Amino acid sequence: MSAIFKDGDLEDCDNIFILTKGSKNIEIYGEIHNKPIGENNSYIKMIAEISEYRPKPLVLVEHSSNNCNLDNLPDDMVKYILSRGGSETIFYHLQLTDYPKLHCIDNRVELNLLSGQEEFYYKSLIEEILDKNIPESREIIEPIITILSDQLAIFNGDTIKQIFATSVYSMLYQTYINVFKRHFTIIRLCLNNRTKDKDFFKKDFNGESNWDIFNILILLLLTNMQKLGSLIVDINIINTIKKSRSPNIILYTGLNHAHRVSYILSNTRDMSKLLGVAINNIYDLTIKKLDSGYNLLDVAPSKISIDSSEETNIMLHLLNLLKPI
Numbered sequence: 531m532s533a534i535f536k537d538g539d540l541e542d543c544d545n546i547f548i549l550t551k552g553s554k555n556i557e558i559y560g561e562i563h564n565k566p567i568g569e570n571n572s573y574i575k576m577i578a579e580i581s582e583y584r585p586k587p588l589v590l591v592e593h594s595s596n597n598c599n600l601d602n603l604p605d606d607m608v609k610y611i612l613s614r615g616g617s618e619t620i621f622y623h624l625q626l627t628d629y630p631k632l633h634c635i636d637n638r639v640e641l642n643l644l645s646g647q648e649e650f651y652y653k654s655l656i657e658e659i660l661d662k663n664i665p666e667s668r669e670i671i672e673p674i675i676t677i678l679s680d681q682l683a684i685f686n687g688d689t690i691k692q693i694f695a696t697s698v699y700s701m702l703y704q705t706y707i708n709v710f711k712r713h714f715t716i717i718r719l720c721l722n723n724r725t726k727d728k729d730f731f732k733k734d735f736n737g738e739s740n741w742d743i744f745n746i747l748i749l750l751l752l753t754n755m756q757k758l759g760s761l762i763v764d765i766n767i768i769n770t771i772k773k774s775r776s777p778n779i780i781l782y783t784g785l786n787h788a789h790r791v792s793y794i795l796s797n798t799r800d801m802s803k804l805l806g807v808a809i810n811n812i813y814d815l816t817i818k819k820l821d822s823g824y825n826l827l828d829v830a831p832s833k834i835s836i837d838s839s840e841e842t843n844i845m846l847h848l849l850n851l852l853k854p855i
Contacts, residue, residue: 532557534583534778535576542572545785545820547792549813556771556795556813558781560788561616569612573619573782580620580780581627587778588631590770591621592763592787594645598634600625617782631776635783637766638759642684644677649756652677656749666731666741674748675717681755682710690762697765698794701806706758713751720744760786767791772811792818 532540532548533555540546545560567573580589600622611618624632639645644652652674658664684690686707694703720740723730731741764787771779771791781791794801796815802808 534587534780535579540572540819542567543819545788546818547788547815548817549792549795549815551811551813553777554779554813555777556779556781558783558788558792560783560785563616563784564614565616566613571619573616574623576620577623580624581629583778585777586629586631587780588633588774588776589620589624589629590633590635590767590779590781590783591617591624592636592783593617593621593634594639595634595637595766596639598632617784620782633770635767635770635781636763638762641689641762643759643762644681644755649752649759653749653752653756656745656752659745660742660749671745671748675721678748678751678755679714682714685710685755685758693762693765698768698801698805698807698809699761699765702761703758706754709754710751713747713754716747717744717751720747763787764790764794768794771795 532546534557543559544562544565547556547558547560549556549558580587608622611622621632621634636646655670655674659667659670691703694700720730720743723740727733731739731744733740735743767781767783767787768791771781781788783791792815793799794805794809795813797809797812798815
């Protein structure tokens, strides 16, 4: 199956995509993040083969480009990494040996976007408010709104605009930005109504409390920002692969990136039509192993979490409440 690894060493890998074009070989190993696997797992076995293979392959790992080292890595984090396998295990072991062609491809923090841990933390806070029916809490919500407002400014700034302008996701970018702005319009309308009526969040709209609607909107905004940030990582992976002269490239990443990148590079399932752009320099997708149960529809880049008709109804309702009596 692989040009670099023995087939018996790949049993812990969830999804595998192998692409070729001329003498260039790309092997993509998609993982379910944080999935526990045994100590002597496939990723451990891969380390020696990567180090011994000639010419040395370029290894891309889904790890923050802003922290592509082992500095100040606590022992409990090392233990956690080694019990999970995947891209972090590859990163850790190749860093230990100073492997010269290791590249970290998660560039979100480098662009001042939220890290994966921060996204998870804020989404968990909002989900807890909804699950436990926690009443209005300005101490929790106001800092999150400030952070998300700053994130919108970054997403809508020149640097990220340029990243998308020359990418396969150029047609999707403005759709996401428009959705973010609509989310914020509703959030601000809620806050304006709260200023006008101190009991606003206790009242209902269509059988759901305004407080729940408000938090659901924040959760949708977080989710959609997470999705757009994920596409930025895709772009970084694709650009790195296209620029590299290495004949062998190995990518260790989550399932979303693995599926989208492999299908874009090979134009599988007519990705060019789905994305509305031309895809050039197409690779042959020679082998794929799908053990995760995921498919392209699960990770399609065009899926945005919002119902625009429902959103419009909420906006009209909130605007109506703000009209002077």
